[in-house]
Amino acid sequence: MKACWTVKKGRRAFLRAAAATVVLGGLPFAARAAAAAAGKMKIGIVGSGRIGGTLGRIWANAGHTVMFSSLDLEHDKALAASVGPNARAGTSREAAAFGDVILMAVPYHALPQVGKDLAGLIKGKVVIDACNPFPGRDGEVGVWARTKGAGLASAELLPGARIVRAFNAVGYARLPEAAQRQERYGMPIASDDAKAAAIASSLIRDVGYEPVLVGPLVMGRHLIPGTPLAGERGPEEIRRIAATLK
Numbered sequence: 001m002k003a004c005w006t007v008k009k010g011r012r013a014f015l016r017a018a019a020a021t022v023v024l025g026g027l028p029f030a031a032r033a034a035a036a037a038a039g040k041m042k043i044g045i046v047g048s049g050r051i052g053g054t055l056g057r058i059w060a061n062a063g064h065t066v067m068f069s070s071l072d073l074e075h076d077k078a079l080a081a082s083v084g085p086n087a088r089a090g091t092s093r094e095a096a097a098f099g100d101v102i103l104m105a106v107p108y109h110a111l112p113q114v115g116k117d118l119a120g121l122i123k124g125k126v127v128i129d130a131c132n133p134f135p136g137r138d139g140e141v142g143v144w145a146r147t148k149g150a151g152l153a154s155a156e157l158l159p160g161a162r163i164v165r166a167f168n169a170v171g172y173a174r175l176p177e178a179a180q181r182q183e184r185y186g187m188p189i190a191s192d193d194a195k196a197a198a199i200a201s202s203l204i205r206d207v208g209y210e211p212v213l214v215g216p217l218v219m220g221r222h223l224i225p226g227t228p229l230a231g232e233r234g235p236e237e238i239r240r241i242a243a244t245l246k
């Protein structure tokens, strides 16, 4: 009971600090965040499949510039051409170098190699981690990541990246219509970095969801399909459910 209270108290303190950083975090960041929110970002997409391809298209249509990457450059060139002038294609290293923000959207079993390939390039960058470990699909690394917790596991595989877990448990087919829906659903996110979370949040709003910071990266273990936070629900309900988790 006491441990549970400590965890909850710790999370509340984190959330208060995160809010304070976003709201009162000093002019340079506020100015940068405002510029980023009002202006447009460069987004490197690592893994341009269902989720990466879909989000890249939405962000390009919202005025950001994206670079798609995967193991198939020809596919990415065709995808970029179909998206329009705000999209281009490159290798994963080029996408990582290009982006102010990186979307990581590869099968989890690819993440150890991707982390090595992109070492140095993603250090200090905001990385939105959509990747989910599934032991059946991802083998040993999937088992390890489930045990460690998806957020902390990604942080270990992508050292130095400012990770924000997001877009983990909503099907990619739901995303293109999200901005047009009457009801605005929440998007649970987890991060140890309040500034990174604020930057990711503006991109989440562009997709049509209201970001809900449920806590630090350790809470990323709840941001996978099949958990109480999976699926689409309103921001208040997400907060209520998150408060029951530890």
Ligand SMILES: NC(=O)c1ccc[n+]([C@@H]2O[C@H](COP(=O)([O-])OP(=O)(O)OC[C@H]3O[C@@H](n4cnc5c(N)ncnc54)[C@H](OP(=O)(O)O)[C@@H]3O)[C@@H](O)[C@H]2O)c1
Pocket (backbone or CB within 6 Å): 046, 047, 048, 049, 050, 051, 052, 069, 070, 071, 072, 092, 105, 106, 107, 108, 110, 113, 114, 130, 131, 132, 133, 167, 168, 169, 170, 171, 172, 173
């Ligand atoms: N599908 C969803 O609705 C959904 C929702 C939330 C989260 N997720 C998670 O997001 C991740 C991607 O899922 P997805 O459904 O988008 O998969 P997907 O359609 O199979 O796309 C995976 C992408 O990753 C690329 N890739 C694989 N290994 C790579 C490597 N070593 N370096 C660079 N790129 C690599 C693939 O390239 P090639 O095609 O060239 O192999 C492909 O573009 C998974 O972890 C999944 O659990 C998926």
